[in-house]
Amino acid sequence: MITELGHFALILAFLVAIVQAIVPLIGAHKRWHGWMAVAEPAAVAQFLLTAASFAALTHAFLVSDFSLRLVVLNSHSAKPMLYKISGVWGNHEGSMLLWVLILTLFGACAAWFGGQLPPTLKARVLAVQSAISVAFFAFIIFTSNPFLRLAVPPFDGQDLNPLLQDPGLAFHPPFLYLGYVGLSMAFSFAVAALIEGRVDAAWARWVRPWTLAAWVFLTIGIALGSWWAYYELGWGGFWFWDPVENASFMPWLIGAALLHSAIVVEKREALKSWTILLAILAFGFSLIGTFIVRSGVLTSVHAFANDPERGVFILFILAFFMGGALTLFAARANVMEAKGVFGMVSRESALVANNILLAVAAFVVFIGTIWPLVAEMFFDRKLSVGAPFFNMAFTPFMVVLGLILPLGSMLPWKRGNLGRVGRHLVPALVLAVAVAALAYALQTGKTALGPIGLLLGTWMVAGAAMDLWSRTGRGANRFGRLRRMPRADWGKAVAHAGLGITFIGVSGLMAWEQEDIRTVQLGEPFDVGAYTLVLNDVQEVKGPNYLSTMGDVTLSQDGSEIATLYPEKRVYPVAKMPTTEAAIDGGLLRDVYVVIGDPQSDGGWAVRTYIKPLANWIWLGSIIMAVGGVLSLTDRRYRVAAGARKAPAQGVPAE
Known part of the structure; x- marks a missing residue:
């Protein structure tokens, strides 16, 4: 019933x-x-x-x-x-x-x-x-x-x-959908404004909270998915450039560009057409992601369905809404005339550069994701676009974005002085260079990835701190003015710092990770990096709905026991599927990551061990970015929406 x-x-x-x-x-x-x-x-x-x-x-x-x-x-x-x-x-x-x-x-x-x-x-x-x-x-x-x-x-x-x-996957989809679907509100506001024939500062103020809320949820959802991939799949990675991962990342990039572009519309009545286009594209990429996940046209470990008929239905939805919105966008070009003018050195110019970098980065991810399908359909070739392409094509845009972010945050509107802003950021630059030099001196390898990542991340974190401090003016009671600063300013600084922390985590993990794969006998110690591990025992354990082969591993450093780890290989009899459950000794500066494999003919067990420096900084940065978004949402200016443009009792003309 x-x-x-x-x-x-x-x-x-x-x-x-x-x-x-x-x-x-x-x-x-x-x-x-x-x-x-x-x-x-x-x-x-x-x-x-x-x-x-x-x-x-x-x-x-x-x-x-x-x-x-x-x-x-x-x-x-x-x-x-x-x-x-x-x-x-x-x-x-x-x-x-x-x-x-x-x-x-x-x-x-x-x-x-x-x-x-x-x-x-x-x-x-x-x-x-x-x-x-x-x-x-x-x-x-x-x-x-x-x-x-x-x-x-x-x-x-x-x-x-x-x-x-898994708990990570229990909560990952709802947060991801809150972000995906939340971008529909930005789309609805954009289309409604085009029908209305009015795109102005008030519209930008109305649309920003909805976009910001969706972006926060999408950030949390992507972080949960990355965390799940890290500890559950047993591969030890946090991002694999999988088509479904990319499907969530593209709207996140476009959503971030939309947030920054709407600021220019709100403050300076400029970039109207670009902001409307981003609002349309943000939801468009969400629909593209839905198509990728549901249609089965691209292979993914995350894909829900493999039904081309359903994919065609979603393709029609995508074509109808995107085609209709873009047609309306072209027809209403006259209502999106920019009013504000600004110099080459200004916050507006920095936000334009930010938008270009984010949009092109999203386009690069889109091309890399969809190219295997294009190659098969039009050239009858089966291609695989993997991490090497994405790392090479995507990373330069993020490096440039990291470099200009602190400068752009501190530039004044309309016209600025780069030298004056640069003087405020000298302490941040000195600190970033010092951290990078220290990392380069201490590392055992010769890769520059780690030091450069630390330089960029420290530059962004310290730059965000200097941005806040520079707004407190001069004289006494600067800390009091810092506490009374609008939450939107705090949110911006916290979100930028979170991105910097994620940069540090990603570069540190990719540059200095250590991997060890070997056959291990019970009770035989082996060394990985600065740590000693001993596989004490392997037992068969029965779970609620699975059977587990569980290892007992002692982790020591310099003769002192640090932790006991229990890596597992599970088999679910009903689904007839195995899974790998990594055992992780987590810490602020490193994770020790252990995976148990299959028994060997000599009585030993295959064991994979990773030392992952700064791994948790990736998700810590993501959490801080989301907190920054929430801080901005609690700003009074968002709570009152566009009160200055409150509608009269008899309505507002639509044309």
Whole structure:
């Protein structure tokens, strides 16, 4: 009964979405306030109905209702409760229902918190948002229905993919979708502004909080996925340039460019057309990512589905919304005339450079991701584009971005003096060079990657600190003024520092990682770097729904025991899939990472050991970036939205 109610609620939400996509749009065009007023209750109703549908599907997973096809394919009665819950979105159909739930949540939030928006713009934003919902409701109901029943339910299910039975993957998709789908609000605001015929500073102030929230969620989601890949896959890497990884990274880069571009629109009434284009492309790349994950056109360990028919449906959605938005963008070019002028040395110019670097970097990732498909379709050649290409093509843009970020943050609007700003940053430069020189002197190898990465990261962190300090003026009580500084300024500095810390972690790990692969006998010590390891025992252990081969490894340094590690190889009998569970002794400056392999003919065991310097700085930097975004979101200027442009009681002209 609950399942049928969930299915009915999904269909009803689809019908409400159709009404919301049409009626407010006509009302805004005709200035019919009653029709425009339909948007808000419809958005809330649409969210509540979708939430009820999602709750019904969750209930089916929790009680192991094996009359539901989706539960049979992705659950098992012996599975731990956390993975029964995450199993709801650990598959194609359930993950798409989560996608639509978040899509309707953002629409409802716009209805709840959009009180400062002019009525016509608000109606159009909610209508465009609902039009996206209509497309994805249709996709779910007609191609990916999660409520299909089985005539003869089996005794038990086939279990969830073992790789997904992990805390990191339980929380990774919801955060990633909050970011992916959150960018739809920037798209809706852009299209609504083009229909309205007005792109100004107030619009930029309205769109920035939505973009910033989506970017924060996307940052957290990508970091969780990277962390999962690091410790769960047993490869010891944090990023593999996998197509699905790239699918989330591209909108993150474009979203970051959009955030910085919107600042210029808000402050200087410049870069209007570029900002609107970025808002369209940010969500466009989210749809491209959805296509990559769902269609099976590109091979990935993360891909949910391998169904070309579903991929074609998403391709039509992408073509409709992107084609329509870009056509409208071209038709409304006259309303995006820039007003502000600025010199070559100014904050505006620095933000333009920032945008170019981020956009080109995203384009490089896109080309590298899609090129194997293009080569196969048009040249009948099977190609693989891997890490060497991405590292070589992508890294230079990030190096230049890291160099200009502190300078650009401190330049004044309209016209600046590079020498004056440079004098403020001398301490940051001295510190960065000193750290790089120390790293180069201490390292055993001759690679310059580590010292350069440390120089860039330290330059960005110290530059962010100097940026804050320079805003406190002169004289006494500078610390008091620092505490009273707007949260948006703090958020910017913290986010830039977080990016610098991530730079340090990535470069340190890639430059100074040590790897050791050998056959180890029980009780035989072996050295890796400065550490001594002993494989004491290997036992067979039974888990809740898996069988594990678990090693017992003692880690020592200079004769002192540091930790006991328990690497595992698990086999899930129902899914008939093995997984590797690395054992990690984590620390601020290094991780010791141990993976146990197969038994050998001489009675030993294959053991892989890695020493990973600064690995945790990668995720620490990501967390700090997200904290910076949250700090900016709590700034009072965002909470009041664009209060100065509050709509009069009789509405605001649309043209």
